[in-house]
Amino acid sequence: MKILLVEDDKNLAEAIKEGLEENSFVVELAFDGEEGLYMAKTFTYNAVVLDIMLPVMDGIAVLEVLRKKKINVPVLLLTARGGLEDRIKGLNLGADDYISKPFEFSEFVARLKAVIRRYKGVASSTIVIGDLVIDANAHTIKRAGRTIDFSSREFSIIHYLALNKGRVVSNPEIVEHVFGPDLETNIVKVYINYIRNKIDRGFRKKLIYTVRGAGYILKEP
Amino acid sequence: MKILLVEDDKNLAEAIKEGLEENSFVVELAFDGEEGLYMAKTFTYNAVVLDIMLPVMDGIAVLEVLRKKKINVPVLLLTARGGLEDRIKGLNLGADDYISKPFEFSEFVARLKAVIRRYKGVASSTIVIGDLVIDANAHTIKRAGRTIDFSSREFSIIHYLALNKGRVVSNPEIVEHVFGPDLETNIVKVYINYIRNKIDRGFRKKLIYTVRGAGYILKEP
DNA sequence: ACAGGCCGTTAACCATGAGTTAACCTGTTT
DNA sequence: AAACAGGTTAACTCATGGTTAACGGCCTGT
Numbered sequence: 001m002k003i004l005l006v007e008d009d010k011n012l013a014e015a016i017k018e019g020l021e022e023n024s025f026v027v028e029l030a031f032d033g034e035e036g037l038y039m040a041k042t043f044t045y046n047a048v049v050l051d052i053m054l055p056v057m058d059g060i061a062v063l064e065v066l067r068k069k070k071i072n073v074p075v076l077l078l079t080a081r082g083g084l085e086d087r088i089k090g091l092n093l094g095a096d097d098y099i100s101k102p103f104e105f106s107e108f109v110a111r112l113k114a115v116i117r118r119y120k121g122v123a124s125s126t127i128v129i130g131d132l133v134i135d136a137n138a139h140t141i142k143r144a145g146r147t148i149d150f151s152s153r154e155f156s157i158i159h160y161l162a163l164n165k166g167r168v169v170s171n172p173e174i175v176e177h178v179f180g181p182d183l184e185t186n187i188v189k190v191y192i193n194y195i196r197n198k199i200d201r202g203f204r205k206k207l208i209y210t211v212r213g214a215g216y217i218l219k220e221p
Numbered sequence: 222m223k224i225l226l227v228e229d230d231k232n233l234a235e236a237i238k239e240g241l242e243e244n245s246f247v248v249e250l251a252f253d254g255e256e257g258l259y260m261a262k263t264f265t266y267n268a269v270v271l272d273i274m275l276p277v278m279d280g281i282a283v284l285e286v287l288r289k290k291k292i293n294v295p296v297l298l299l300t301a302r303g304g305l306e307d308r309i310k311g312l313n314l315g316a317d318d319y320i321s322k323p324f325e326f327s328e329f330v331a332r333l334k335a336v337i338r339r340y341k342g343v344a345s346s347t348i349v350i351g352d353l354v355i356d357a358n359a360h361t362i363k364r365a366g367r368t369i370d371f372s373s374r375e376f377s378i379i380h381y382l383a384l385n386k387g388r389v390v391s392n393p394e395i396v397e398h399v400f401g402p403d404l405e406t407n408i409v410k411v412y413i414n415y416i417r418n419k420i421d422r423g424f425r426k427k428l429i430y431t432v433r434g435a436g437y438i439l440k441e442p
Numbered sequence: 443a444c445a446g447g448c449c450g451t452t453a454a455c456c457a458t459g460a461g462t463t464a465a466c467c468t469g470t471t472t
Numbered sequence: 473a474a475a476c477a478g479g480t481t482a483a484c485t486c487a488t489g490g491t492t493a494a495c496g497g498c499c500t501g502t
Contacts (some may be wrong), residue, residue, distance in 0.1 A: 210478070410490065431488095
């Protein structure tokens with residue numbers, strides 16, 4: 001699950017990002033409305049978390065443009081305490097939910113998940129890399145039409161690589177995202193090995209590449 | 222049957238809740254419009270009972286947003302004696318029925334059931350997974366043409382899995398939906414076991430799959 | 443009112459295989 | 473050839489999920 005978080009308060013943004021990452025989301029940040037709008041239009045996310053009070057372009061305006069452009073992504077608004085008007089406006093403009101600051105983090109996560117779940121019929125949950133198809137909903141992975149079984153750890157890792165397909169992902173980044181903070185271990189090597197055995201062995205075209213000194217990248221050849 | 226009751230008068234809310242529970246409904250409460258709206262959007266109910274006079278956000282506004290968001294849940298309005306305008310407005314906005322306070326409880330239940338029943342005709346109440354047919358309306362489940370008896374708990378769980386067929390449903394999610402919030406128990410394991418014995422045992426093709434570390438999924442093989 | 447049975451729930455136990463570690467191997471870089 | 477990055481393998485442990493039994497409450501029928 002990949003989330004775009006648009007929030008100008010960097011401390012708060014960082015805190016939310018970390019919290020979400022602990023809940024196994026992948027998070028990208030934008031610090032003002034314009035940047036947020038650009039990213040939402042350019043890349044694909046499972047949901048956008050949008051602060052209302054933003055520099056350059058406020059959240060309501062961002063939302064308005066997104067909807068006008070028929071960008072069908074679930075939007076969760078962050079509103080100041082009491083901003084009733086903004087909320088109503090936001091909901092009428094097509095926001096999917098809102099939460100008032102300050103909020104209980106677990107509630108925030110619950111709402112975010114709910115918002116994503118409601119969209120599941122609309123937005124596809126599958127990622128395609130060459131002849132590899134990863135379906136996060138069904139927890140299944142197919143290569144060349146063949147379903148391959150993965151343990152939950154294996155799935156997390158390849159799913160994370162898939163969310164970041166075409167980008168080199170470093171070993172510590174994987175550890176951080178999948179296992180939690182600061183393990184000093186060779187566990188990623190081990191899992192990459194397992195995964196390769198399952199999806200690359202016996203195929204002419206590899207999908208997982210090692211970038212020495214940098215990390216791993218999942219991409220079509 | 223799960224009902225969301227949005228009513229700010231706590232005495233009345235509690236009384237209605239108890240009455241409904243005696244009629245074997247499961248009832249959740251919200252005490253203002255905002256909370257009610259949130260719950261209606263986030264969780265799934267068979268019907269929403271909505272007071273019109275509510276703090277923070279009135280019932281009409283709640284209804285308006287619900288319908289705008291295409292949340293297709295039957296809504297029964299509670300109106301003050303004589304509030305004719307609100308009623309008309311409510312019905313135009315897509316409420317399914319209204320009842321004026323004070324009301325006869327048996328009439329209230331009858332209307333509520335009617336409202337739910339009417340919806341069943343609209344939204345198909347049967348879910349098909351392979352040779353498994355689940356009819357939420359008739360409360361029956363058939364596999365390969367054979368009717369199988371289920372207790373009400375068993376039915377709730379398999380029905381919830383069926384509603385989410387093709388998606389992995391986590392253990393806590395099932396607990397939340399079927400049993401209420403935050404139980405720490407192995408009850409889902411036990412019920413999955415019961416259900417499997419009834420629908421999968423003796424069949425070559427399984428329908429319920431365990432995804433270790435993630436949950437359960439109901440799907441055709 | 444009483445007995446019996448069903449349902450919901452909890453608890454205990456068991457088996458499996460996933461998660462992790464460590465040791466060793468291979469290939470690349472300097 | 474030493475140092476280093478990454479790959480491979482095997483072994484251990486322990487969490488997860490499966491299964492069964494037991495208990496209490498509620499409803500039913502007598």
